Amino acid sequence: MARTLNNCPAPAKINLFLHVIGRRADGYHLLQTAFQLLDRGDTLHFSVRGDGTIRRTTEVAGVAEAEDLVVRAARLLQSATGTSLGADIGIDKILPMGGGLGGGSSDAATTLIALNHLWETGLDRRALMGLGVKLGADVPFFIFGTNAFAEGIGEELTALSTPKLWYIVIEPGIAAPTAAIFSDPELTRDTKAVRITDFPEATNQFGKNDLQVVATKLYPPIDEALQWLRQYGDARMTGSGACVFCAFSQENEADEALQAARKTGRSSWKAWKAQAIEHHPLSHLLGR
Known part of the structure; x- marks a missing residue:
């Protein structure tokens, strides 16, 4: 089993349009949007640990390790699957926070995909998307893996063909x-x-x-x-x-x-x- 995965992309997204069509009783807004993936994003590096520890090996300005979506994603996958393995996670961060590019959500999705592979936890795409929505409404889109028309709070996804721009x-x-x-x-x-x-x-x-x-x-x-x-x-x-x-x-x-x-x-x-x-x-x- 491969023990490391380096240079894992966490691509940015843009919303080609974003409509707010209502609001649920719990306060969440009902949306319709088109997500477009871009060939620019953060880069993550993963190394398996045998002691179960999840550790971020790089600093991210303004984000405490325990609050980082990357660390939270790893711990969520660990808890959901019962694996005894852990990971060291490095992040080359270039996407801004509060930018609307999905940087943190994309980092979390890449973490779930990469560690599911490295830890051999065997979850399929749908199961990972179910975990991802617990971290944020945009996370399932990045796991979905292709450009998408999104509804609900952003988690109801349909594959969408978009022009090469x-x-x-x-x-x-x-x-x-x-x-x-x-x-x-x-x-x-x-x-x-x-x-x-x-x-x-x-x-x-x-x-x-x-x-x-x-x-x-x-x-x-x-x-x-x-x-x-x-x-x-x-x-x-x-x-x-x-x-x-x-x-x-x-x-x-x-x-x-x-x-x-x-x-x-x-x-x-x-x-x-x-x-x-x-x-x-x-x-x-x-x-x-």
Whole structure:
């Protein structure tokens, strides 16, 4: 049995649209969204321990080890399967927290997939998704392993074919706390539900992000980044923010926009390019 797995990708996601269509009695919001995987993300490294200890071997600024979704995911899998094994986990963190890119959720999903393989605990994709939702509503999507139309609180997933596009993403230098966005009294929760067949495969210019109006009001730097990026197309915020993105059909056009973003003189901005990908890079560990 392999005792280590290094350089395990935890890809970012963007929400091509995000509609809030209602609210459950328990306070959770009912959503519809399209998740798109990108070829940029964090990288994790795993080494099996025989003593049952779960240990994070790298520091993550602002996140205590016990609260890290990576550590919580490992302990959840350990508890659910009864394995006596543990792991050392290293993280090369590049995705921002509070960015709407699913960084923490993706890290947790990669942890569940990798350790299920290393520990030989034998859970299938559906069982891992069931564990993942206990950690966060976005975690099951990354385990699902392909771009998806999502409903419910984000955990009801249907595979979705999306165009092969390039994206420019701007991190505007702030974090947008999800709770603050969803609890704002100006958030509308009555967008009409759509069907997956309504989503056009040829374009991502569908619907809107219902959270964007609230986020740009609370956090003006998000609005500033959106306004700048709109010169290139239908710029949008992903998730509850704070990152914004714009799609390009040609890589050279994306490169031009990226160069322009880096020349704006806004030191708080971090801009980067990523390509849409179809499958999670670790999907092969769970089978298709």
